[in-house]
Amino acid sequence: xxxxxxxxxxxxxxxxxxxxxxxxxxxxxxxxxxxxxxxxxxxxxxxxxxxxxxxxxxxxxxxxxxxxxxxxxxxxxxxxxxxxxxxxxxxxxxxxxxxxxxxxxxxxxxxxxxxxxxxxxxxxxxxxxxxxxxxxxxxxxxxxxxxxxxxxxxxxxxxxxxxxxxxxxxxxxxxxxxxxxxxxxxxxxxxxxxxxxxxxxxxxxxxxxxxxxxxxxxxxxxxxxxxxxxxxxxxxxxxxxxxxxxxxxxxxxxxxxxxxxxxxxxxxxxxxxxxxxxxxxxxxxxxxxxxx
Numbered sequence: 001x002x003x004x005x006x007x008x009x010x011x012x013x014x015x016x017x018x019x020x021x022x023x024x025x026x027x028x029x030x031x032x033x034x035x036x037x038x039x040x041x042x043x044x045x046x047x048x049x050x051x052x053x054x055x056x057x058x059x060x061x062x063x064x065x066x067x068x069x070x071x072x073x074x075x076x077x078x079x080x081x082x083x084x085x086x087x088x089x090x091x092x093x094x095x096x097x098x099x100x101x102x103x104x105x106x107x108x109x110x111x112x113x114x115x116x117x118x119x120x121x122x123x124x125x126x127x128x129x130x131x132x133x134x135x136x137x138x139x140x141x142x143x144x145x146x147x148x149x150x151x152x153x154x155x156x157x158x159x160x161x162x163x164x165x166x167x168x169x170x171x172x173x174x175x176x177x178x179x180x181x182x183x184x185x186x187x188x189x190x191x192x193x194x195x196x197x198x199x200x201x202x203x204x205x206x207x208x209x210x211x212x213x214x215x216x217x218x219x220x221x222x223x224x225x226x227x228x229x230x231x232x233x234x235x236x237x238x239x240x241x242x243x244x245x246x247x248x249x250x251x252x253x254x255x256x257x258x259x260x261x262x263x264x265x266x267x268x269x270x271x272x273x274x275x276x277x278x279x280x281x282x283x284x285x286x287x288x289x290x291x292x
Contacts, residue, residue, distance in 0.1 A: 184234075
């Protein structure tokens with residue numbers, strides 16, 4: 001505890017300074033009210049939720065700054081009841097991640113053996129916060145080799161895997177119900193003709209279901225915890241994707257979602273674009289440099 005207090009004492013002035021500098025580069029809005037909101041409003045809304053999804057643009061520097069700030073505030077309000085869940089680590093790397101958080105291994109081993117994303121620097125502030133505050137971090141994403149397997153051979157191919165391999169995935173069979181999410185996915189892919197067969201959509205569902213399943217699994221054994229899940233925006237916009245799959249694994253779960261976009265309208269949102277996307281939207285200054 002003394003070590004954590006010392007770390008916070010050292011970094012608090014930097015966080016405060018950064019917050020003052022960054023505040024002109026983003027706006028947060030409550031979509032139901034179509035009105036400005038704050039990070040504290042999001043944290044307070046979490047009183048009535050178990051999971052908050054932060055749907056990011058992976059290269060948005062302001063979005064990454066706000067993720068770290070939100071995690072800090074959640075941890076402060078819910079000490080000993082906060083957890084972080086990340087698309088950016090795959091389920092079969094959970095042991096490596098846990099070993100780093102416990103201080104057993106070096107960061108370079110986390111990055112290499114944990115197969116950290118190339119832009120790990122963007123997520124490092126959250127990992128270091130979690131390590132200092134002893135916050136559980138869920139490596140939530142399906143291993144890429146299995147999503148690639150489904151893209152090639154379909155979901156049925158997963159039945160050939162070992163028991164150990166299947167433990168890293170959502171339970172089979174995985175729901176791939178069509179509907180709003182399917183149509184949205186088709187549009188992103190450029191239409192039915194561009195998408196080809198259903199296998200690529202099945203791999204998307206494996207991705208979503210695995211993240212959702214591991215969040216649900218955590219919540220079932222950690223009653224009263226608040227989980228902050230960070231993923232690409234498409235996975236949780238309109239509470240589809242991971243959010244919809246989570247409801248299937250834990251029907252009582254209460255969710256909030258945030259969608260963050262670098263957008264020219266951040267001072268005056270185009271609500272026809274954003275009102276259905278999330279409970280809170282964060283619009284950031286697109287003129288700021290991207291992280292990659």
